[in-house]
Amino acid sequence: MKITSVLAAATLAMASTTFGQSTCNEWAPCYREGYCNTDAAFCLWGLCDESKSYNSTSCWKPEGCVSKVVNFDSSSDIVPIGSYAGNPDTNAFLSIFEPDNTQVSNSNLELRMTYDASANKGFGATAKSSHTIQYGRVTARVKTASLAKGVVTSFIIINEQTGDEIDFEWVGLNPDQVQTNYYYKGVLDYTKMLPANVGSDSSAAYHDYTIDWSEDKIVWLVDNKPIRTLNRADTYDASTGVYAYPTTEGRIALSIWDGGNSGQQGTQEWSGYPTPWSADTVYKAYFDTVTVECAGGSTPSSSDDSGSEEPSQTGKDEESSGSDGGSHEPTGAPENPKCIPRPLV
Numbered sequence: 252m253k254i255t256s257v258l259a260a261a262t263l264a265m266a267s268t269t270f271g272q273s274t275c276n277e278w279a280p281c282y283r284e285g286y287c288n289t290d291a292a293f294c295l296w297g298l299c300d301e302s303k304s305y306n307s308t309s310c311w312k313p314e315g316c317v318s319k320v321v322n323f324d325s326s327s328d329i330v331p332i333g334s335y336a337g338n339p340d341t342n343a344f345l346s347i348f349e350p351d352n353t354q355v356s357n358s359n360l361e362l363r364m365t366y367d368a369s370a371n372k373g374f375g376a377t378a379k380s381s382h383t384i385q386y387g388r389v390t391a392r393v394k395t396a397s398l399a400k401g402v403v404t405s406f407i408i409i410n411e412q413t414g415d416e417i418d419f420e421w422v423g424l425n426p427d428q429v430q431t432n433y434y435y436k437g438v439l440d441y442t443k444m445l446p447a448n449v450g451s452d453s454s455a456a457y458h459d460y461t462i463d464w465s466e467d468k469i470v471w472l473v474d475n476k477p478i479r480t481l482n483r484a485d486t487y488d489a490s491t492g493v494y495a496y497p498t499t500e501g502r503i504a505l506s507i508w509d510g511g512n513s514g515q516q517g518t519q520e521w522s523g524y525p526t527p528w529s530a531d532t533v534y535k536a537y538f539d540t541v542t543v544e545c546a547g548g549s550t551p552s553s554s555d556d557s558g559s560e561e562p563s564q565t566g567k568d569e570e571s572s573g574s575d576g577g578s579h580e581p582t583g584a585p586e587n588p589k590c591i592p593r594p595l596v
């Protein structure tokens with residue numbers, strides 16, 4: 252339902268200060284990062300905080316996995332999250348940030364990063380899949396933005412609530428490398444990042460990067476060749492008695508972000524710095540296709556891209572929790588919500 256500004260003012264006056272209980276009302280039921288509202292930017296599973304939303308059914312449910320190939324032949328393959336009506340079969344990916352630095356061009360998804368003078372750093376883009384995935388094989392055909400120090404391109408599967416994450420990342424400092432990583436419950440352990448050689452400049456040509464995720468192991472592949480295998484059995488932590496292994500449902504996320512001007516030393520040294528910027532510099536990362544093969548499902552039936560998919564994104568950083576993967580990317584906070592959000596007191 253639509254909320255009017257008059258109504259918003261009224262709800263604002265009634266905002267509850269109780270923490271840990273429902274803080275949103277039925278007119279703006281979905282809670283995200285301090286605000287209540289009605290649309291996808293607030294209600295989408297993974298972004299919406301159920302514990303502070305109006306009731307247990309307010310946040311949208313996870314969409315589940317659908318095997319498919321997204322070719323980015325249609326402009327509807329990605330839509331700004333503020334315009335997303337909630338049908339994952341209509342839009343495979345959602346652009347999370349505003350302004351929207353994504354577009355479909357020449358049958359590729361283009362993610363752009365431009366200069367934000369006020370912040371003295373790049374403002375990038377993140378595309379998240381409208382479907383979720385819990386185990387399966389996801390391949391992205393990527394031409395990275397590793398054109399300059401500090402520019403980070405990423406392709407990950409992420410659950411922002413649990414902090415589970417499986418990553419491919421490319422940094423401008425090492426254009427011939429791809430780095431793999433994973434996080435369990437957001438524990439920041441950077442010793443698990445491993446670089447691999449792509450064989451050539453990752454920004455010069457497309458390559459296929461695959462995350463093959465099962466209950467027993469994760470295999471990362473480049474052009475169908477395994478470059479790393481993580482066995483769940485090897486993640487056992489005797490001190491806690493748990494396997495520090497990503498298991499929870501997530502979204503595919505594709506991103507470009509500025510690590511070099513992030514202001515975080517570890518991230519800057521990792522990505523290269525400073526990122527070269529002038530007022531009209533634009534860095535671009537390209538995604539030709541994203542292929543999703545759900546665990547236990549059939550192989551993708553066609554190259555039709557009007558179906559759905561699942562993306563997610565993140566970077567990795569020293570202080571980011573595994574949940575947003577990175578931390579360097581622009582924050583996911585909605586900047587220009589369509590409706591007038593109700594700030595919590």
Ligand SMILES: *[C@@H]1O[C@H](CO)[C@@H](O)[C@H](O)[C@H]1NC(C)=O
Pocket residue numbers: 277305306307308309
């Ligand atoms: C949650 O709120 C909706 C909308 O007001 C209502 O229809 C539904 O019955 C509520 N569900 C629960 C479990 O309280």
